[in-house]
Amino acid sequence: MGVFWDYVPEELIHAAGFLPYRIMGSTENISEADRYMPTYVCALMRSALDQAVKGRYAFLDGLIVAPMWCEAMKPLYELWRKHAPVPWMEALDLPGTTEPSGRSYFFREMDRLKGSLEAWTGREITPEALADSIKVYNEGRVLLKRLFHLRQGRLSCFSSVDWAQVVLSSMVMPKEEHNRRLAELAKALEELPEDEQENGPLRLHLTGTIVVDLSLLRIIDEVGGAVTSDDLYTGVRWYWDLVEEGLPPFEGIVQRCWAKLPCSARSMPNVRLGQILDMMKLGRSQGIIFLTEKHCDPHTFEDPLLKSWVEKKGIPSLQLDTELALRGAGQVRTRIQTFVEMARMGEEK
């Protein structure tokens, strides 16, 4: 079951007997989607539609798009439905506020989603099944968080690319299997000694939307940096918050989506600043790379502001434009390399 964007409740899908599969577009060239969408829509939407029209998601039984945030997501859903229909498709709305009236609106939307899924499969999604799924998904989140911390002292054997692969695979693999592997990995890591404090890579925070092109991370690793914290939709925003297990299962699942680290489309920029600083503390990060996804309004508006704020705090930062796939690798490498060197010099002073 396709999961488009990070407010889709995976536990619900899992409890209904499907494998949640996160749609992240592709780094492949976009060709088909240009017939339907202008090029000034962000690459994620265009790429997802492109892949869909090319039949790359033909294996999907269903698809949930949530939330209907922006003016690109809505046509994406409609065009997908029309030109590459998936047997069952739903979309979900999520209010932009955090007020109580918004919360009850959102709970209603989630109820509708659950009802629609049940009507389509002809099977009720029981509280017991939901509770089981919550356990599985919470376990995955707890393991990722543990690995996040374990990795901090062992960057020499756990590069940014490796870490991204661990996290990205958690979005598409069967969860039980992935959890088993995470547990093994955590055990192996615990047995390794921590790195020496001296001469480590420059620790960096990565902020942006989604990062699926590993070549960018490879560059960071190669020029003496390491991503030690992030607030990406393919990163901590995905796995950091747990479902509270004391609540009735469905309520817990919805509440998690409602209250988790909010996306920029529903919060003020200072909220994101807070998230960045919190995560940086945990990752002991020394600088920030802003990956501004082109045509993504929440980020194109917010990033210059955030950059000026972190500069005032004396945190070195670099801003790069991206479009899902890395373009102009040579230039990007030079900029990151220069940034890493400058930041180091700043540290030594």
Place this chain on the structure above:
Amino acid sequence: MTTQERKRTLRSSYMGREIFKNYWAEAHACKEQGRPVAWCSGNVPVELVHANGVYPLYPESYSAMIAAQKMAREKCERAEGWGYSMDTCSYFRVSLGMEDDDPKTLPFGGLPRPDILITTRLICMTQYKWWQVLSDMWDVPIYVVDAPYLGLGGQAQIQRHQEDYFIDQLKGLVAFLEEHTGKRMDQDRFLEALALSDRAAELWYEIMGLRKSRPCPVATREMVGNVFPLVTLLGTRPTVDFFQALRDEIKEMVESGQGAVPDERIRLALDNIPPWHDLAFLSSVEERGAIFAIENYTCYAWGGRIDLSDPWRGYARKCLDTWPAYSIEERIQIYIRQAQEYHLDGYVFHANRSCKPLSTAQQEMQRVLLERVGVPGLLLEGDHADPRGFSPAHAQSQLEAFLEMLGA
């Protein structure tokens, strides 16, 4: 007569021009008198702002005016120099780019500082995020009128719980305004504002209906100027008076068979915000006997009838009913009807890279309109305020080829 000479064909449009001038001038007067000024984004429920005695100012409209006066480019470039991407809405870049300007060099002495900020998620992400940038800049209270997304997958009906949610947002705005003015909102004044808004919409729809006539009495270029009070001054008396005069004059023209273009042969519709920096482009077709008879920009963004027997619900429904809320299929249905009623020969889709909510579905609409009802459309790359996004020579030749194809 050249297009330059007949910028306005209607007498009453000059009345609109006066309203426009007074609106900006009065903003400064308000500031001096200590009456609160709110910077509002394009689709903030303005009747409530008026009813609370707060003066609403619209930076987007101001940006459009700057573009029309051919001053937009340098402002955009300045904002880009501050790190703002060329992909952000040009209204925003124009507006921000004026920050360091001496107000004396700006039309009407620039915009007076806001006391409060009001924005909404009704229409686009831009308005929401832009106002956050303003809130950092001015450090004044901000209120966001949140809104549900409607029309998912082609079911236009606004659902009751969505209305309820929006009513709650409207009441939140009232509380915010009251807190700022220190006065309770006068219920009678609120109801009167709604009644005036409804009356203005009734007149406006009547005017739009009159444009179905052949020949068409008034073209797009003139009407996108006259729409201004519908954006900023809904719920006030002068708007109603103006629209009444406009309606009377247009009605008279229709009754006497007078058209805006002497030898009208081709009728077009404009989709999307006009290119403010080159409005002459729109009237250039008139030399070939063509006219832009209708445009979605003036019909589906502001104004709307309000069921006054259930004021809050009626008001909420009116606010929620806008073009960006419609699904692609609904937009197509509207155009199929419109093409018939307005006797249209073709659509010009202004592919406006600055405004995603109005642009992302255009390719699909263009294709389906041709397939289903044989109405051709032309996609023209442009930008509503940033002239760099628009190549006049290229657009002109595309438009001419299109007109030729239509038999002009």
